[in-house]
Amino acid sequence: xxxxxRIEDDIAVVYFxxxxxxxxxxxxxxxxxxxxxxxxxxxxxxxDPEAEAQRRREIADKMHRIFK
Amino acid sequence: xxxxxxxxRKSQPANTGGKVMLSVFxxxxxxxxxxxxxxxxFRFEWIPTSAEIISAIxxxxxxxxxxGDITVHFIxxxxxxxxxxxxxxxxxxxxxxxxxxxxxxxRYISGLGFRRLDYVIATHPHEDHIGGMAxxxxxxxxxxxxxxxxxxxxxPTGKNFERMLDVIDKKGITAEYSRTGTEIKLDxxxxxxxxxxxxxxxSSLNNFSIACRLTHGSRSxxxxxxIERAAESDIVNNGEYLTSDVLKVAHHGSxxxxxxxxxxxxxxxxxxxxVGEGNPYGHPKAEVVERLESAGAQVLTTMEYGNIVFACDxxxxxxxxxxxxxxxxxxxx
Numbered sequence: 273x274x275x276x277x278r279i280e281d282d283i284a285v286v287y288f289x290x291x292x293x294x295x296x297x298x299x300x301x302x303x304x305x306x307x308x309x310x311x312x313x314x315x316x317x318x319x320d321p322e323a324e325a326q327r328r329r330e331i332a333d334k335m336h337r338i339f340k
Numbered sequence: 341x342x343x344x345x346x347x348x349r350k351s352q353p354a355n356t357g358g359k360v361m362l363s364v365f366x367x368x369x370x371x372x373x374x375x376x377x378x379x380x381x382f383r384f385e386w387i388p389t390s391a392e393i394i395s396a397i398x399x400x401x402x403x404x405x406x407x408g409d410i411t412v413h414f415i416x417x418x419x420x421x422x423x424x425x426x427x428x429x430x431x432x433x434x435x436x437x438x439x440x441x442x443x444x445x446x447r448y449i450s451g452l453g454f455r456r457l458d459y460v461i462a463t464h465p466h467e468d469h470i471g472g473m474a475x476x477x478x479x480x481x482x483x484x485x486x487x488x489x490x491x492x493x494x495x496p497t498g499k500n501f502e503r504m505l506d507v508i509d510k511k512g513i514t515a516e517y518s519r520t521g522t523e524i525k526l527d528x529x530x531x532x533x534x535x536x537x538x539x540x541x542x543s544s545l546n547n548f549s550i551a552c553r554l555t556h557g558s559r560s561x562x563x564x565x566x567i568e569r570a571a572e573s574d575i576v577n578n579g580e581y582l583t584s585d586v587l588k589v590a591h592h593g594s595x596x597x598x599x600x601x602x603x604x605x606x607x608x609x610x611x612x613x614x615v616g617e618g619n620p621y622g623h624p625k626a627e628v629v630e631r632l633e634s635a636g637a638q639v640l641t642t643m644e645y646g647n648i649v650f651a652c653d654x655x656x657x658x659x660x661x662x663x664x665x666x667x668x669x670x671x672x673x
Binding site for chain 1: 438489499594
């Protein structure tokens with residue numbers, strides 16, 4: 273899975289699995305944001321909103337079940 | 341027959357040597373197995389862990405406190421945050437840096453002889469603050485973990501945050517969302533007060549960071565996670581007493597944080613910036629360092645000094661640094 277962990281000024285910190293890569297946000301899709309799930313396409317990295325929404329739901333459910 | 345007896349006598353010393361070697365290996369194997377089983381199953385504090393043994397062999401530099409004192413450790417995890425408060429028998433870990441530094445943090449804490457963390461505070465779930473948390477929670481006995489409640493649209497989607505949740509679940513660690521205003525009473529009369537997040541509608545994950553103030557006697561420390569100007573402003577406007585001797589500078593010295601209003605309210609003597617050499621973000625920013633120094637603070641970075649430890653008896657602060665080159669300008673003045 274490819275995810276954007278955080279954005280520091282104009283640099284996105286992207287995790288390709290365990291590998292951390294810093295990428296200027298100018299080289300990423302325009303609406304890039306923290307927590308964004310990305311996928312590889314022939315044109316480069318593209319956002320995957322469905323995968324992101326599903327991932328956020330899964331993690332939110334888990335977090336709310338564990339934390340009180 | 342006589343020849344055979346002679347041959348046997350001749351070969352005896354070699355056999356004895358073999359037996360000694362075998363006995364040594366057997367003892368080492370049993371010891372290693374005992375240490376392994378203790379780490380994974382029994383967890384007796386009086387039996388050293390493998391990390392403690394490695395730390396002792398490698399001559400780890402640790403600072404311990406006298407009775408009634410506290411120590412605050414800023415553990416060098418390169419570009420990330422990790423702080424450990426030791427107040428008597430109470431230990432509080434605030435953040436732990438990226439996953440790649442978890443073994444360093446485990447070695448450091450084990451080197452102090454600790455197997456238990458009473459509180460773990462995850463200021464906010466960015467990788468440079470909680471990336472290694474699953475390993476830390478797996479390694480130590482943990483009393484309680486505290487984290488801010490993050491809205492779903494800002495939750496991280498990476499696997500290390502999920503691993504952290506899974507370990508909490510598996511080990512049945514008490515897990516609570518932070519409640520601003522809560523006071524945690526520590527040993528040695530120290531108190532840790534949760535100051536932020538003040539609101540629940542921030543648009544940036546950094547602003548959800550737990551900020552907390554530690555007081556011991558007349559001395560105090562302020563820990564700020566990655567709060568930015570909006571959260572700083574809310575903390576100031578919330579009217580809490582913020583003046584602190586030591587400030588853990590927010591967001592690694594980024595210009596997103598350390599506004600003049602906030603620094604005026606804190607009036608720190610010492611500012612610690614946890615930051616990695618050659619980081620691609622240019623942290624700490626020169627204008628932030630200048631602002632802190634102009635306010636009269638002495639700035640220490642983990643990039644320059646490595647691990648930084650403050651020992652405090654409630655009146656006096658003593659500073660120890662891993663790289664040993666620190667000159668306390670305030671003491672010298």
